[in-house]
Structure formats: C-alpha cells, structure tokens
Amino acid sequence: MQSTERVYLDHAATTPVDGGVLNDMLPYFSELFGNSSSQHFFGRQTANAVTAARDKMAVALGISPAELYFTCGGTEADNLGIKGICLANADRGRHVVISAIEHPAVIESANDLKKYGFEVTFVNPDGRGVISPQAIADAMRQDTVLVAAMSANNETGVIQPIADIYSEVKARGAYLWCDCVQSAGVLPLSRFPADGYALSAHKFYGPKGAGAACIKKGVRFVRHMSGGHQERGMRGGTLNTPAIIGMSHALSLSLSRAAEDGERIARLRDEFERRVISQIDGTAVNGGGERLPSVANISFDGCDGQNIVFLLDLNGVACSTGAACSSGATTPSHVLTAMGLDESRVRSAVRFSFGRNNTAADVDFAVEAIKKVVRAIRG
Numbered sequence: 001m002q003s004t005e006r007v008y009l010d011h012a013a014t015t016p017v018d019g020g021v022l023n024d025m026l027p028y029f030s031e032l033f034g035n036s037s038s039q040h041f042f043g044r045q046t047a048n049a050v051t052a053a054r055d056k057m058a059v060a061l062g063i064s065p066a067e068l069y070f071t072c073g074g075t076e077a078d079n080l081g082i083k084g085i086c087l088a089n090a091d092r093g094r095h096v097v098i099s100a101i102e103h104p105a106v107i108e109s110a111n112d113l114k115k116y117g118f119e120v121t122f123v124n125p126d127g128r129g130v131i132s133p134q135a136i137a138d139a140m141r142q143d144t145v146l147v148a149a150m151s152a153n154n155e156t157g158v159i160q161p162i163a164d165i166y167s168e169v170k171a172r173g174a175y176l177w178c179d180c181v182q183s184a185g186v187l188p189l190s191r192f193p194a195d196g197y198a199l200s201a202h203k204f205y206g207p208k209g210a211g212a213a214c215i216k217k218g219v220r221f222v223r224h225m226s227g228g229h230q231e232r233g234m235r236g237g238t239l240n241t242p243a244i245i246g247m248s249h250a251l252s253l254s255l256s257r258a259a260e261d262g263e264r265i266a267r268l269r270d271e272f273e274r275r276v277i278s279q280i281d282g283t284a285v286n287g288g289g290e291r292l293p294s295v296a297n298i299s300f301d302g303c304d305g306q307n308i309v310f311l312l313d314l315n316g317v318a319c320s321t322g323a324a325c326s327s328g329a330t331t332p333s334h335v336l337t338a339m340g341l342d343e344s345r346v347r348s349a350v351r352f353s354f355g356r357n358n359t360a361a362d363v364d365f366a367v368e369a370i371k372k373v374v375r376a377i378r379g
Helices: 019-029 041-061 074-088 106-115 132-140 160-173 243-254 258-279 305-316 334-338 343-348 361-377
Strands: 068-071 096-098 119-123 144-148 173-177 194-198 211-215 283-285 295-300 351-353
Touching: 019 243, 041 243, 041 351, 068 074, 068 194, 074 106, 074 144, 074 173, 074 194, 074 283, 096 106, 106 119, 106 173, 119 132, 160 173, 243 258, 258 283, 258 295, 258 361, 283 361, 295 305, 305 351, 305 361, 334 343, 343 351
Parallel strands: 096 119, 096 144, 144 173, 173 194
Antiparallel strands: 068 211, 194 211, 283 295, 295 351
C-alpha cells in the first residue's frame, strides 16, 4: 500500500524555493513586468532590478559584475563556458581534459567539440571518488586548451581538490572550467580558483530556469547561441527577470546560512548513514574523503537501485539513483564505474540527499522504510 506520509531526500536533484525568495520574485511576474531590454520606463524598472541582482551576486562570488553571465541553468552555463572557451582558443590547441565523474552537461559539451577537431581525454578518480591533481597534470599535453573538473560530485558529494588542480592547469598554460552546481550555496565561492564556473539556482533554494556562467576577465570565449545583444552579446534572449531576482537572493541567503545549515544537515546525514549501515547487512557508503554535508550514496547487496527507488517512493521516501538528468538511463552510473566499483555495487547504489527542511523524524521514517523495502527485495 502506498504511504500517505512523504519525506523528500532528493535535494541534490532540486530544492524547494525559499519563501522569502519567492516573495522577492512575485512582483516581477505582474506589476514589474517590463522587458529589461526595452528603452522605456517599464524596461528601465526591470533593467535596474537585474543590475542590482547582478551586483549582489557578484559581491557574494567575489567577482566583477562584468564576469557574470545569466543563463537558463547549469547545463547552458557549462555549454557556454566549455564550448565558448575552446572554440575561441582553438588556435592554441584542440585538446581537452575532462574528469570522468562530470555531469552529463560537461561530458556532452566536451564530446560535441570533437566535430570541430578536438580530442578529449578522460581522467578517472581514485576509489574514493577524488580526482588527483597529478593525474590531471599527467593527462595534459602541449595542445591542451581546457580542463574541466567539478567542485563537488552530484552523485557521491565528494569535494574535489580544485585549488590544487587549478595550480597544475595554470602551470601548463590552459584554462580550468568548473561545474559548481552542487557546491554553490554550500561551499565558499568567493574568488573561486577557476577561469570559469557554472551555477544553477534551483540547487540552492532558488527557482528553476535560472543559472549563471562566471567567466574571468581576460578569458577569451565566443557565444554558442545566436540571438540579440543581451548579456553583452554573449547570450541572446530576453532575460528571465523574476528568476534572476530569485537566484540572486537565494545565493546570498544560502551562503549566509551555509555554516549553520551544513552542520545540522551533516548531523542528519551522518546519523542516517550510521543507522543504515549498522541495521542493514550488506550495505556500503560510496565516496570518501571530504564530502558535501547533504549527500549519502549507499549500495545494497542483492538489490537493484532502481527497484529500491521505486518501492521507497511507494513507501513515502523520495530519493534517486543519480543525476536527475540521467533519469531513465539503463546504463550503470558512470561516476561509480569510474571509481572502479564492481557492477553489482554500482547497480545497487541509491543517492539520498538532505536539505535544510529535513528533521530527525525524517531520518527515523526513511530508515524504517529502507529496511522494509530491502527486506522485501531480498526476500
């Protein structure tokens, strides 16, 4: 029988919009509706609001407002940065190095460059899910123009040594692109050690359909989407004013409470992992070292992860087997596979990700539901 109680443990896929953020957005759907590119009073109203939001985000990120380009989300930001930088600097080389645990937006952007004569080299992590700066350095060549390595992995939560990777990349004269979609609003981003990085508002309690590409001054890049002259000619299209307002507020709010939220969420996650591992035989946490406070990726021997997710949904617990963008894929997780885990462990993995609204009661409910579901599958 389907449960009437619901516990949401899929915050790595998306988060609810914060109430204060929503209130900030609402006027821009109705009375402040002007197109920010229009040269009249109504346009100037929203243009001024967008400028204020850009300035607010830039302060939070420790960058210049001119280095911030608004997009419709993290995927577009990754495409803009990776393709834009590589195509603008193709005269310097046509080789790209990508960590093998990247989000599909990064991997497919790199693969798309092959039709322009680029070669792509993938670097696997160690068994903990950590990308070695030395492995990145070893994969680079004289014609390497760009390296892409994410700040924190979306499936395991493992935080990557980006500062050390950046040092290796810059010592060899290339650019570093970093997908910060999972870490934004959780880890400090001020003066982030990369030439460019991507953000997505709905991962830090902002609206869906809003993101940003942060590209340092002096980095050459070209637009990949033709259109008008918005975003200094680099990203055409009418700006989504309500979403931009919401993203700016959500980022500042999340960063202001990151330490407090992170500590409380980590306690919930750690207690959840402890109880699952101690109370259910044949379980293992995937990913080691420093992790985001919210993510627990756990394998269950003798089970299929998709079956667990399906049955947990019927029993009132929302979780996933990995990136929402890969939902429906029949292939095992490329992240866990790259870590060298065996296929049975990869296919039995489930990602649980906690958020600021979760409670100890949610942990109690989820653990009991998991025990019930695993017993049913194994039985």
